[in-house]
Amino acid sequence: MDKYKNLTRNFERGIINLNPIQRGGILPVEARKAVYEFWDGYSVCDYCGGRLDEISTPPICEFLEDFSKFVNLDISRPTHGAREGKFIVMHSICNEGDYVVVDGNAHYTTYVSAERARLNVVEVESEGYPTFRINPEKYKEVIDNLEDKGKNIGLILLTHVDGNYGNVSDAKKVGKIAKEKGYPFLLNCAYSVGRMPVDGKKLNADFIVASGHKSMAASGPCGVLAFRDEFAEKILKTSSKFPVKEIEMLGCTSRGLPIVTLMASFPHVVERVKRWDEEVKKARYVVEELEKIGFKQLGVKPKEHDLTKFETPVLDEIAKKDKRRGFFFYEELKKRGIGGIKRGVTKEIKMSVYGLTWEQVEYVVNAIKEIVETHK
Template identity: 60%
Template sequence: MECDDYGLTRTLERENLNLNPLQRGGVLPAEAREALYEFSDGYSICDYCEGRLDQIKKPDINRFLDDLADFINIDLVRTVHGAREGKFAVMHALCNKGDTIIVDGNAHYTTHLAAERNHLKIIETPNNGHPTFEIKPETYKQTLEDAIDKTEIKLAVLTHVDGDYGNLTNAKAIASTCKKLGVPLLLNCAYSMGRMPIDAKDIGADFIVGSGHKSMAASGPIGVLGMTSEWEDTVLKRSERHEKKEIEMLGCTSRGAPIATLMASFPHVKERVQRWDEEVKKTRHFVKEMEKLGEIIQLGVKPKEHDLVRFETPIFDNIARSHPRRGFFLYEELKRRRIVGIKRGQTRWFKCSVYSMTMEQIEYIINTFKDIIKKYQP
């Protein structure tokens, strides 16, 4: 059986401080681990199903989805396999091959792939470049107006918080533009829903997607797709032949343990978004202290409004040039001190997050960077 050893042990999160922004919001609380255990077997969530996953009463998926809709203040929600599958479903339901959509210049690659899989053309609202890389509402407006002059725009997509710079966009202003111009807006909250409070109605979004494994303390793959009731008939259209089943959902989506973890984590998630201000404060402190080390510059909007931080780090790049391990030195120095999550080989810049860490842990991380710099000071 030794050839079947695929290395299925994971000590990374248990034994280290993990700075990977992708993983900071997906750590399970104890109650979600229990739910995972309870619903580990295939189709176990379907014990009491009467034909629709979203209507199951035991466990109470039905009520949970209502609560989730309240939580983000939107008319109705479904779970999907992730943010990307949610985006794909909306585009698929609203657009035809060859249609054009508008997206922001900081969109995640999965937005592009969802569009490409639907054979859609993309018009992009550029960000304002180095160093803040901001998506300005006025640029979005201008781009959308220009686009509409040329062709019909079937959908607008906006990344609420992007994965490159952790910039929080002014979704409300952009939603208002979209509404005026008659274009439905899909807000990608993969990096925000479950971390910070979201009010879809207040923002004015037609659709909203979230990522359970990324920002809602859930085991993957699972995502959230919310919409206003005006879109229900389009996106949740039922099958003619199997009248209970929603076509775009292929009948059922999250038929497994991930939905149990999303439900079990929900009280924890609701509580933590209330403490979002503290998280932002910690992030700002972290940035300030890191920048003090010299030749470390935070990119993106300042001060930070999200925990994802991108640093330009000429200081580490300079060390790498003469280091026998080259670009690997930083990863290795950090790893030795039980800090992980920065990509191997990267020294010119990196992304990181101290989301949900204690102040002690954050100080330890800052001091570690300081020590590494000191060690290589000429």
């Protein structure tokens, strides 16, 4: 039992974490303070009248209204995360066997959610190497093709910003195509809401799933599902025996600490998305500097998001002669207080400097340059 008695994160507190899935989930001080108050099990339920989303102390109810305004949709519900939000939508608005049209850069959880909901998935392929861009017009082709075959389409899904290349998809156009064809449109905003401004109605989205732990400075697991009024009946259907309890939420979802951190971080998040241009500048600076030493940015150019993937033949060359093999890069970064790059990987790396100060960004860039230049 001793191994559980002092659980520490081997990932030191002071380290600069370049892992894109982690940079948007770092708690600001307001959220850390709230943790002390709410860390016990059912701590958000002290003043509950039967529904998580209606609790006013802490102000979950108001938060959901504010969140709906933040992403410009009508109704919001807490979830355990973006994947759980996708499953809720698929399970409540589609029928078993329906087709879901998704982009070729979709996260694995999109497929898994569809499989759990017993739906078929059809991909709209990206343009492939090196941009991996999703062409909205291709959605039209795929939809037409399914219609010609007499398939029943239940949902059109687009990954707003994908987790491989950090491409920002043209949601507005895909949403317009879905609308014209008469299909509901879900936008997976796990990497966008909380990092950058997202306007659901402007982007023609019927549903938005957001991730607290990925991009809203919250403790995991937590997310929000926002949607248009017209889908309320299906998504919020209540139990026949317990009319106050929403079936797809299994009554309540995020009944504890994570939603408190999500709320406590909300003012910080609302402010930070206003500085999105600055974050994009940082990402472009990183690309510009690291391409000088032989890295090659994949995905759409110039960057429109912090998540950046590089092909790194220069690291691969060094790995061939360094006695630490592929681990040299990880080890050398660690010496310099930098983490979050996968151990042993040298062909391609994914990174983000989201939320770092310019001074830290320069430190990271210079550290990487130094490692490459002294080892090649």
